[in-house]
């Protein structure tokens with residue numbers, strides 16, 4: 001059974017969090033390994049003669065959500081449902097909520113959201129849907145609700161709500177992260193330190209494909225002045241930010257821009273029988289001589305790290321070293337997949353050194369080089385050879401690392 005939190009988080013206005021801790025999930029979006037789990041956060045605000053529900057939850061947790069909701073309000077009393085983003089982890093239980101509500105509530109979202117909801121759940125769900133314009137203000141229960149579109153954070157339908165008088169930002173996916181924090185907000189520094197790497201992993205795997213929009217949209221919100229003055233940021237996943245609301249958007253900006261941790265070098269390689277591995281031992285030795293901090297992920301016959309974890313380590317790395325064997329005239333399949341995702345989700349301007357091993361005709365190194373050259377990454381060197389590395393090969397590898405070190409510095 002997932003833990004369900006129904007917490008009153010503000011008295012004025014009367015605001016509740018309904019958080020479902022999904023500890024059953026293994027692969028977010030049927031792709032990203034998240035043994036750390038995820039939470040789905042919805043919020044409910046009671047105002048004068050008005051009850052506003054912000055987002056919902058995943059279909060799988062409809063029963064738990066309805067029970068929690070009924071503990072706070074009679075669903076028939078809900079007058080407005082704000083849909084920030086229609087992805088079914090936030091909207092799956094919408095038909096059940098509307099059913100219990102007798103279809104009285106007005107839905108509010110972008111015109112994209114209306115189209116998507118109709119496609120997901122049918123016409124009836126959007127019969128009473130109001131499509132907002134970017135920056136539009138609506139008076140709801142005596143408060144000014146400002147709706148601001150933030151396209152591609154993380155779908156084209158996405159918007160946030162700013163409750164002007166109370167300076168509250170309901171931000172849905174933006175500001176969210178993986179894992180199930182043991183508390184609901186940012187009051188404990190230790191919790192935040194453990195949580196932020198899960199936020200980075202979430203940003204890269206979920207929004208990474210659109211990471212330039214992270215920077216653009218936060219700039220837009222800053223120009224509107226609302227990030228700086230926000231009293232609370234209330235995302236659709238993970239911690240609520242009320243002690244230092246700016247901090248989560250600063251973290252998003254840093255990841256979006258690929259802000260580096262000095263000295264961190266991400267190393268990814270496969271090795272079936274130890275030939276690439278031997279090369280990487282030489283590379284690691286040379287890196288350490290230069291005082292760099294390697295973070296290593298390797299695919300062998302004993303281990304296969306999650307690509308989601310590798311992706312989470314790209315944004316703050318100063319450089320990448322990719323090692324691969326040639327496999328049936330291709331890049332080894334594990335590295336092929338990891339690289340494909342890096343280029344799609346974590347395509348940053350960072351230097352890359354390529355290391356390859358082959359049996360009869362090297363292909364992997366050249367193929368990786370072509371992919372890197374066409375991406376935002378900078379190609380530093382490719383060192384590829386047959387079988388066990390000779391002393392000359394060892395020197396070529398060390399030279400490649402020194403070139404990378406010079407590039408970084």
Ligand SMILES: Cc1cc2nc3c(=O)[nH]c(=O)nc-3n(C[C@H](O)[C@H](O)[C@H](O)COP(=O)(O)O)c2cc1C
Nearest residue numbers: 271272273274275276325326328329358359360361
């Ligand atoms: C299934 C398989 C397919 C391979 N295909 C190729 C190939 O197409 N071309 C090549 O030159 N070597 C090929 N090799 C040889 C490896 O690339 C070579 O042994 C390399 O040194 C392996 O490094 P590793 O033990 O670190 O994985 C293949 C090896 C295996 C096991």
